[in-house]
Amino acid sequence: MQRFVRWLRILHALLMLIGLLVSPTCNAGNNTAPVMLANVYHAGIKLDAYWVSEKYDGVRGYWDGEQLLARSGAVIHAPAWFTAHWPRTPMDGELWAGRGKFDVASATIRQEPADDAAWRRMRFMVFDLPGHPGIFDERIPALHGLVTQLNVPWVQAVRQYKVADEAALEAELARVVKEGGEGLVLHRGASLYRAVRSDDLLKYKPYEDAEARVVAHLPGKGKYAGMMGSLLVEMPDGAQFRLGTGFTDEQRRHPPAVGSQVTYRFRGMTPAGKPRFASFLRVRE
Structure with a gap:
């Protein structure tokens, strides 16, 4: 198993290097941001292999180490203070204005010039580190360490936790939806960060x-x-x-x-x- 994980890490590093050589940034707007995409949760999933988190109803944000990008690859023109002192480390997350406020988040990121007051209400909910070579089990503590070191209130690490069984997962979904959330995300602990759609990442919503x-x-x-x-x-x-x-x-x-x-x-x-x-x-x- 350890040998298999080591080979996966080598392959991941090579793919990341190839991606950098081919397209060092996505700021031209012609390329989509290299983000992981989720399948829909389905029967047969081994829940003990996954971490669970809330699915935030915002706008996907990808920090490439220099600028903030939408999933389409377009540059998001946030105020300078919002991304000041952010690390060179890529971060994947959701630009979120609160539960049930997708329209607010969408309008905020589209407005030019940026509305400073609107951005004060935004949060960047970070759920992954695309450039980290480890599996998700290893990326979680690295992510928390990075966000803690950054120490700004509008950048937050998404809480990742385990559930015991399907009944517990259903209870979590019901709780989040009742509180105004959109649903849940399941992330396979043994997965590397790959910019593809697969069962490594699953979304679970009541619809x-x-x-x-x-x-x-x-x-x-x-x-x-x-x-x-x-x-x-x-x-x-x-x-x-x-x-x-x-x-x-x-x-x-x-x-x-x-x-x-x-x-x-x-x-x-x-x-x-x-x-x-x-x-x-x-x-x-």
Whole structure:
């Protein structure tokens, strides 16, 4: 086992070196930030192999050692004081304004010039160290040490903990959701940091979410007469469906543009491959 882990570390170091040679930074905006991506939690997971944390409903932030990037690779123009004295060590985390405040976080990072007062309410919740060569079990104490040494209140290490069994995991999910959280993240302790989507990282929420492209605005009826009644949207596989719930009246008067991407939440799929109980969540920036 030790030999296997050692070879994984060597492979990880080589991949990181290749990535630096090919693209030392992502600030051109043409490359996505090299972040780990999560699969959806599913049956058969050995929970004793995973750490659990809250899933923060914010905007993914990737500190590459010089600048703060969005998942798309675009530079996030935070105030200079926000990232002052941050280490050269890459950090992966969530720019978070609090539970249920995704829209606040999203608006804050998009505003130029940066709104100093809005950024005072933001937190960078750090959950990983992309450049660290060790497995996640080893990255956790290194992360806590780094954040402690940095010693600024708006940079916080995400709490990682273990659960005994599936019943305990369900209880944790219920607690977090009741308190206004989005869900949980499970991270395999023996995993290296790899910028791929895999079961090394899992998200567990009481619902699933996905993206679709707006194809058309369908007119409303009754109390929604003269407004958008629903969106006709297209999934990546080409299948289309109507998305008609989850909108405010203001969003119905000014619906997402045709061609834009929207995020919706749902609970499972129908036999025809359409999402069940689909509800609009937000426009994907």
